[in-house]
Amino acid sequence: MDFGCAEQVPLGEVLPAGTITVAARLTHWICENAKSTRAYLKRVGELQPLALPMQQQEIVELPREVHKKGDHGPGGFDARPLLKAALAGNDMGLVSEAGMPAIADPGSSVVRAAHELGIEVAPLVGPVSLLLALAASGLNGQNFAFVGYLPQEPTARTQRIRELEALALRTGQAQLFIETPYRNRALWQALVQGLKPTTRLAVASGLTLPSAVCRSAAVTAWKQQGAPVSNDRPAVFALGA
Incomplete structure (x- = not known):
């Protein structure tokens, strides 16, 4: 979307209402960068009330080496420990800095781990x-x-x-x-x-x-x-x- 750009476009113009609704109700996140994820959630909250205040959102960052070397390859990265909240019954969101998680961005290890653990995976539409x-x-x-x-x-x-x-x-x-x-x-x-x-x-x-x-x-x-x-x-x- 507009990450890394000096200007921003209204979130409602580039994300479907359904995607914004799901983001507003989630309280557990896996991301590249917690700071930019909070900034994104703040924009979501301006359109729909967040299920929990920002301070209570559970946001976990992918390890730095995953950003640099990727998370899809021989050995890969075991993301199963990051999905404890999902195994406990919570829906979780995967968000990347720009584009779409696991498409030219980190995240495929999380998706792969979810499948291995029997957790349902639901991709959401947005700008790619x-x-x-x-x-x-x-x-x-x-x-x-x-x-x-x-x-x-x-x-x-x-x-x-x-x-x-x-x-x-x-x-x-x-x-x-x-x-x-x-x-x-x-x-x-x-x-x-x-x-x-x-x-x-x-x-x-x-x-x-x-x-x-x-x-x-x-x-x-x-x-x-x-x-x-x-x-x-x-x-x-x-x-x-």
Whole structure:
């Protein structure tokens, strides 16, 4: 949604009423960051009364290493201890900093643990930056992949860009990726310089905000324009045929 952006959009304009209603009645949470989760709940409470005051909400953070290394892979992260409240009969919410939990964000370990423990999992609808960006890009929405972050080192990054481009041009599969905001412009320059002139390159940022950016064009056209992406807020990049 608008996490990481200087401006905010009214919560009721981007989240369905049903999602807000569920968030208002929950009192137990698993999250990336407790401070931003409290800020989110405060906004929810402005629309519907919270079941408990903020001070009584039970908010547990995922470990820091899960943020950095992810929670889906060999060995993974055992999130079952975080679900004690659910086993005791309480509904729990999983919330991430932006986008949707377990989709380009931590949380899959919690979902996996819930299934293992026989706890019902119910995904709620809200803005998902990757899908919004893809839908607005004009790239192939029938065949696409999200590949996370590209390498930071310039040579390795250029090599990865060319690998993704070759895959996209060979298969038609759109390639989506993200970057830490303060490296957005460096990544953009590497894309414009490393891709073929006819490859389509798209970028989207702040799609739920009045100042949303959503641009898509062939690389040859981008070379005649300034960078449409800034270093001060998250963005989604995509390339393809």
